[in-house]
Amino acid sequence: GEKMTDAEKLAELKKWARSFRSRCTQDVNHWEKLNEKKLELKAFGMVQAMDVVMNKIEELDNEKAD
Numbered sequence: 001g002e003k004m005t006d007a008e009k010l011a012e013l014k015k016w017a018r019s020f021r022s023r024c025t026q027d028v029n030h031w032e033k034l035n036e037k038k039l040e041l042k043a044f045g046m047v048q049a050m051d052v053v054m055n056k057i058e059e060l061d062n063e064k065a066d
Contacts, residue, residue: 007064014057021050 004012027043 010057010061010064014061017050017054017057021047021054024050
């Protein structure tokens, strides 16, 4: 197969991060409905961690654009 460029890898990573984050957000809502405080907090922690990851990806993306 074709070798991916760094820009393509970054785009893939961004897409993955976005879908994983929304998956975690669904988990937060799911556990909240079931009143599972501990699991809800755990899922929320994942959402916050993904925000950090996504910010880092954005930074890398912006450096590429310069």
